[in-house]
Amino acid sequence: MRDEPNRGTGPAGTPDAEDPWRRLPAMAPAGRTATTAPGRVRSVADPAAGPPAPPGGRTVAPSPLDPGAALDPHPVHRRLREEFPLTYDPLLRAWVLSRYADVATALTDPRFTHGHRPGDPPCARAHTDVDLAELRAVTERTAYVLARRIAGRPQADLVADFCHWLPAGTVAAAVGVPYRDMMRLVRGRAAALAGECGAQIAVREKALASFLGNVLSDPDRTAALRDAPAGLVARAWTESLRLDPPVQIAVRRTREDVRVSGGVLPAGSSVALLVGAAGRDPERFREPDRFDPLRDDADQLTYGSGFCPAVVLAGLEAEYALRALFGAMPRLRLADGFRPVSTGLITRAPRSLVVRPNG
Secondary structure, three states: OOOOOOOOOOOOOOHHHHOHHHHOOOOOOOOOOOOOOOOOEEEOOOHHHOOOOOHHHEEEOOOOOOOOOOOOOHHHHHHHHHHOOEEEEOOOOEEEEOOHHHHHHHHHOOOEOOOOOOOOHHHHHOOOOOOHHHHHHHHHHHHHHHHHHHOOOOOEEHHHHHHOOHHHHHHHHHHOOOHHHHHHHHOOOHHHHHHHHHHHHHHHHHHHHHHHHHHHOOHHHHHHHHOOOHHHHHHHHHHHHHHOOOEOEEEEEEOOOEEEOOEEEOOOOEEEEEHHHHOOOOOOOOOOOOOOOOOOOOOOOOOOOOOOHHHHHHHHHHHHHHHHHHHHOOOOEEOOOOOOOEEOOOEOEEOOOEEEOOO
16 A cells, blocks of 8 residues: 655655645545545545544555456446545556546546547547448458358357457458458558547457357347347447446546546546446446346447447447357357456456357
8 A cells, every 4th residue: 555645844845845646635435524635545534424444544445456456346346436436546647437427427528638439529520431331241241251260160269269350350341451461450551441440449359259258148148139130239239338348447637627426626637437337337227237238228438429430340240240150150159167257457358258159
């Protein structure tokens, strides 16, 4: 645990006066009053207002980068949402937001600088000449080629043999790049189709791996989506992006002071948005840890709502992945004893999906 800042009042120019920790406004767990300097150490003025504080009246906000979070970030996310909706994390060097309302605001509000999120208005205005029928055709063709290549195997890894290739292969076919050159699309000719969204190939790969893992993890879910109409597949895709977003942490900066849950973000602050935590906020979603394609409170924060080839391709890849895989392998299932395990802190997805193509 990082030591609490020096509380002295040294003259200007001394290390004490220049300590950057002293310039950060104090924050406390939700519903409590801050009485000390900020950082990850907080003082609780009224212990009766919540669970007993550790000795000395101090309580510590967990970090999204804490050991173990790569395998299971959800306990950390839960505690941040409940107790520390606004906290400064020295490992991230940023303020951390974890509640759905705050994260959604930071992704769309002009008081925050905006990174490149496919589907947001600036992104949508950049794409004016895209042939949707051609995107659908090349996605379908690429998915079926990849599915047929693994259909005859006794066992396969869908991450290595399918998810790793479909996003790049789709863009390769759309811009006329030979398959052997597809993996260099993160630079160069991918920009002709998707501009800055060309770099989204790796994100779409992870999102697809999580989607297929969610579908195949439950036999009833697999059966329901095996021959599902496009609308139901799209809802399942949105639900997977909510439950297991490929990008767990996005970074923005405030243009001015912004009030959020737990306090005020100072102008010019770096802000880490826990997209993964926001997607499981019980204040926004009923039974937030349950995969439910039919939920009536569906939403996701990975993509904006405007038009973007990367967003369109991601949805098409999810749809045609299921159609191609189940078409070529009607009895496709996870290998005996295998369960998908997601890993990662900034981006997150299963590293493997071991399946039996023929049951």
